[in-house]
Amino acid sequence: MANEQCLVIIKPDGMAKGLAGDVVRELSTTDLKMVGSKVAQVTKELAEEHYSHLKDKEFFNELIKYIMGHFHHVGSVLALVYEGENATAKIRNICGATHPEKAEPTTIRGKFGRVHSQTGVFENVIHASENAKEAEREIKLWFKPYELIHNIYPIKRRKEEMETYSWK
Numbered sequence: 001m002a003n004e005q006c007l008v009i010i011k012p013d014g015m016a017k018g019l020a021g022d023v024v025r026e027l028s029t030t031d032l033k034m035v036g037s038k039v040a041q042v043t044k045e046l047a048e049e050h051y052s053h054l055k056d057k058e059f060f061n062e063l064i065k066y067i068m069g070h071f072h073h074v075g076s077v078l079a080l081v082y083e084g085e086n087a088t089a090k091i092r093n094i095c096g097a098t099h100p101e102k103a104e105p106t107t108i109r110g111k112f113g114r115v116h117s118q119t120g121v122f123e124n125v126i127h128a129s130e131n132a133k134e135a136e137r138e139i140k141l142w143f144k145p146y147e148l149i150h151n152i153y154p155i156k157r158r159k160e161e162m163e164t165y166s167w168k
């Protein structure tokens with residue numbers, strides 16, 4: 001059994017429906033550990049990179065609008081990183097199938113997902129990485145090393161001069 005990570009995103013429909021707590025509670029029934037968490041705004045650039053493997057699909061443009069929150073009037077998603085043995089498989093089991101109508105009724109997507117009648121997008125509440133390799137790509141896209149409670153992937157040090165903000 002492999003120790004691995006999994007990126008979870010509570011998608012805009014999940015945020016708009018107040019389901020973040022339900023999802024975290026479901027995920028806490030596993031033996032996995034939460035090692036990162038933040039509320040994030042999804043830019044077009046981030047959305048397109050996250051779903052780059054789907055760019056040839058006919059639903060791609062609608063999917064980008066969906067994950068950016070355009071259909072639910074929410075500007076943010078909740079991004080979480082879980083870690084533990086077979087994290088991706090355990091979490092995807094709890095999520096259920098991609099198509100909400102095919103998802104087992106007891107899974108998150110089965111309980112709370114829907115197919116949008118106009119856009120055809122599967123509004124399925126939660127994203128979870130498909131495997132450990134995808135998780136690494138996605139976590140590096142969504143999180144900086146210092147936003148996680150430990151260095152789950154090798155890091156490099158570099159000096160960076162940048163303007164920053166502090167509280168007045």
Ligand code: IDP
Pocket residue numbers: 054059063097098120121122123124126127128130
């Ligand atoms: P996954 O989220 O179960 O890994 P992917 O195939 O990676 O499924 O698709 C990413 C997301 O794109 C899905 O979660 C869903 O929101 C949306 N999606 C996938 N396939 C379709 C489709 O055939 N029609 C509409 N939306 C889809």
Ligand code: MG
Pocket residue numbers: 128129130
């Ligand atoms: Mg996927």
